[in-house]
Amino acid sequence: MTHAGSRAPSRMLIAYAVLAGACAISLLPTVYMIDISLRNAADSFAPVLIAGHPTLRNYAAVLSHARFLRFFLNSALIAALTVVATLVCVTSLAYALSRLKVRGGAIVLLVIMSALLLPLASLLIPITVLLRTLHLTNSYLGLVGPETSLGIAFGTVIVKGAMDGVPLELEEAALLDGASSLAVLLRIMAPLCRPALLVVAVWQFLFSWNEFFLALVIMSRNAMKTLPLAPLFFEGPYMANPGKLFAILTLIGVVPMLFYAVLQRWFVSGLMAGGVKG
Amino acid sequence: MSLVAGGTMSPPARRSRPTRLRIGASQIEAWAYVLPALGLFLLFELYPILANLWASVSHPHAAPSLARYAEAASDPVFWVAVRNSVVWVVVSIALEIAIGFPLAVLIELAIPRGRAWFRTLLFLPMVVTPSVIALVFTTIYAPDYGLLYGLFQALGLANSFPAVLGEPAFATYAVIVVNVWQWCGFFVLMYCVGIAQLDAEILDAAAIDGAVGLARVRYVIWPMLRSTHVSLVVLGTIQALQQFPLIYLMTQGGPANASQTLATYIFQTGFDENRMGFASTVAVVLFVLALVLVAVEYAIADNWLARLPLARTRGRAA
Numbered sequence: 007m008t009h010a011g012s013r014a015p016s017r018m019l020i021a022y023a024v025l026a027g028a029c030a031i032s033l034l035p036t037v038y039m040i041d042i043s044l045r046n047a048a049d050s051f052a053p054v055l056i057a058g059h060p061t062l063r064n065y066a067a068v069l070s071h072a073r074f075l076r077f078f079l080n081s082a083l084i085a086a087l088t089v090v091a092t093l094v095c096v097t098s099l100a101y102a103l104s105r106l107k108v109r110g111g112a113i114v115l116l117v118i119m120s121a122l123l124l125p126l127a128s129l130l131i132p133i134t135v136l137l138r139t140l141h142l143t144n145s146y147l148g149l150v151g152p153e154t155s156l157g158i159a160f161g162t163v164i165v166k167g168a169m170d171g172v173p174l175e176l177e178e179a180a181l182l183d184g185a186s187s188l189a190v191l192l193r194i195m196a197p198l199c200r201p202a203l204l205v206v207a208v209w210q211f212l213f214s215w216n217e218f219f220l221a222l223v224i225m226s227r228n229a230m231k232t233l234p235l236a237p238l239f240f241e242g243p244y245m246a247n248p249g250k251l252f253a254i255l256t257l258i259g260v261v262p263m264l265f266y267a268v269l270q271r272w273f274v275s276g277l278m279a280g281g282v283k284g
Numbered sequence: 285m286s287l288v289a290g291g292t293m294s295p296p297a298r299r300s301r302p303t304r305l306r307i308g309a310s311q312i313e314a315w316a317y318v319l320p321a322l323g324l325f326l327l328f329e330l331y332p333i334l335a336n337l338w339a340s341v342s343h344p345h346a347a348p349s350l351a352r353y354a355e356a357a358s359d360p361v362f363w364v365a366v367r368n369s370v371v372w373v374v375v376s377i378a379l380e381i382a383i384g385f386p387l388a389v390l391i392e393l394a395i396p397r398g399r400a401w402f403r404t405l406l407f408l409p410m411v412v413t414p415s416v417i418a419l420v421f422t423t424i425y426a427p428d429y430g431l432l433y434g435l436f437q438a439l440g441l442a443n444s445f446p447a448v449l450g451e452p453a454f455a456t457y458a459v460i461v462v463n464v465w466q467w468c469g470f471f472v473l474m475y476c477v478g479i480a481q482l483d484a485e486i487l488d489a490a491a492i493d494g495a496v497g498l499a500r501v502r503y504v505i506w507p508m509l510r511s512t513h514v515s516l517v518v519l520g521t522i523q524a525l526q527q528f529p530l531i532y533l534m535t536q537g538g539p540a541n542a543s544q545t546l547a548t549y550i551f552q553t554g555f556d557e558n559r560m561g562f563a564s565t566v567a568v569v570l571f572v573l574a575l576v577l578v579a580v581e582y583a584i585a586d587n588w589l590a591r592l593p594l595a596r597t598r599g600r601a602a
Contacts, residue, residue: 017394018395021394022395022398024387025387025391025395028383028402028406029402029405029406032469033405035409035417035421035424035465036409036420038420038423038424038431051428051429052434053428053431053433053434054431094320095320095321096321098317099317099318099322102314102315102317103318106313106314108314108315108318109314111318114318117330118322118325121325121329122522123518123522124329124522124571124574125570125571125574126526127525127526127528127546127570128332128336128567128568128570128571128574129336130550130554131336131560131563131564131567132331132333132339132564135335135560136331136332151327152328154324155324155328155329156329158321187317216411216412216413216415219526219547219551222532223555233413234414236415237416237418237419237533238415241419248423255420258413258416259413259417262411262413263408263411263412265411266404266407267408270400270407278477278480278481
């Protein structure tokens with residue numbers, strides 16, 4: 007639907023220049039972060055973008071820090087569990103609403119969607135009190151539960167949209183063979199909705215990996231902390247040594263960036279196909 | 285594919301499909317599929333709202349009353365937080381749309397190749413951990429050794445470098461800039477998805493009627509993206525209201541509470557000062573503020589966008 011070919015080339019060049027400038031601004035802080043992580047102690051406070059004399063010493067020091075590796079492991083586990091739990095909840099809810107004619111389904115959908123209007127901060131205190139009562143603070147479940155629930159509304163929009171678009175003929179054939187509702191979900195609907203499920207998985211992984219507010223109040227024990235809390239933890243000890251602190255920041259930030267870079271093609275095409283139209 | 289018409293925020297689309305479903309699921313079986321999601325919703329979303337409401341009015345040795353709301357109303361920091369929360373919403377969304385929409389138009393309509401690259405590179409800030417971003421930008425803003433100071437120095441303005449995060453008048457805006465930097469790519473991507481899904485026939489018809497170039501963007505594309513605008517504004521509102529790590533790590537709500545928002549004030553009063561009842565009251569205010577802002581946004585969208593030409597054709601476009 008583009009008519010760019012018919013445009014004057016100078017206009018196109020201006021468009022490229024503007025977009026390149028925007029990309030530079032969007033990448034600049036990351037470049038700066040990586041450069042500081044590669045600086046030696048003498049250059050670490052230089053007010054420049056690239057200081058020169060890069061070294062990997064900071065990374066060697068940071069990677070041998072047991073606490074950091076523990077944070078990393080906690081984050082990976084919690085993100086993985088959150089993604090799986092979200093996919094299970096969202097897929098089965100979307101399936102029930104799209105195919106099983108749940109009585110009151112429209113109300114359920116409306117109620118679940120209302121969660122999109124709740125700022126996390128307005129839920130934080132009761133969630134914390136509840137988790138303390140259930141002895142779930144400082145446990146993986148204590149973060150996985152709330153993080154999953156916060157992803158359900160968005161995920162249901164995406165997956166229900168995809169399921170509504172699956173033609174009924176496909177499952178009717180299976181039903182003639184006597185397939186159960188679960189078999190239809192697992193063998194027909196879920197595979198056909200893979201692009202939508204991938205969008206939800208990517209979104210939830212990024213949300214869980216980056217989540218700070220809940221982790222801050224729920225994970226008070228150092229052994230249970232996640233990576234987003236690491237800057238707070240290392241800020242003090244590495245105050246005089248920004249190189250090491252920024253090596254940690256880079257290691258935290260590079261994971262979701264690589265994750266997204268690898269999956270972005272499917273994420274975007276899933277969004278395009280999935281009718282996340284606004 | 286016919287999908288979620290009307291977008292994220294609209295009530296569920298009516299199912300006009302003839303009932304030819306033959307999955308033999310009973311209501312009990314069907315509700316078993318609903319239960320995990322609904323259970324988590326009740327536990328971690330509905331219950332917290334009700335618990336906050338109760339905690340804001342209940343008192344350990346007295347009858348329920350609105351005393352804590354009166355306490356909040358006479359607390360100057362509370363009003364600073366309310367004001368800053370509204371500033372966060374308005375400034376963030378205005379900048380995100382003002383930057384995100386034109387960039388999306390350029391990506392989708394003005395360049396022949398490289399679209400995926402630009403969408404990805406602009407989206408990357410979105411995926412970086414906010415607590416990491418907070419420390420990087422604190423360093424960028426830092427006096428004497430930060431990148432911004434380096435820029436001032438190179439321009440010969442080193443002596444007039446402001447204490448960006450230490451100045452009550454700037455602190456909130458300096459943090460909002462970081463939020464906008466992070467979220468613009470999301471707005472770009474959503475607008476790109478919206479533009480790519482516009483009905484080519486309507487665009488062609490408009491072109492025949494003489495809507496080309498900027499006129500096409502202003503009078504055809506902009507109004508046709510109505511549901512994208514509305515969803516982004518609503519999402520952006522909730523996002524701005526719940527922003528916590530950037531403020532907490534960059535200014536701690538300071539200097540002297542100048543950059544406090546409702547989100548940071550809930551944390552400070554509830555966890556630092558251990559005034560859970562008061563924090564719950566602030567949380568109720570935040571919840572109500574979110575609903576009020578979203579309602580106002582819907583009213584504005586109906587009044588203002590509907591008056592634009594072609595606005596009525598939206599929705600059928602997907």
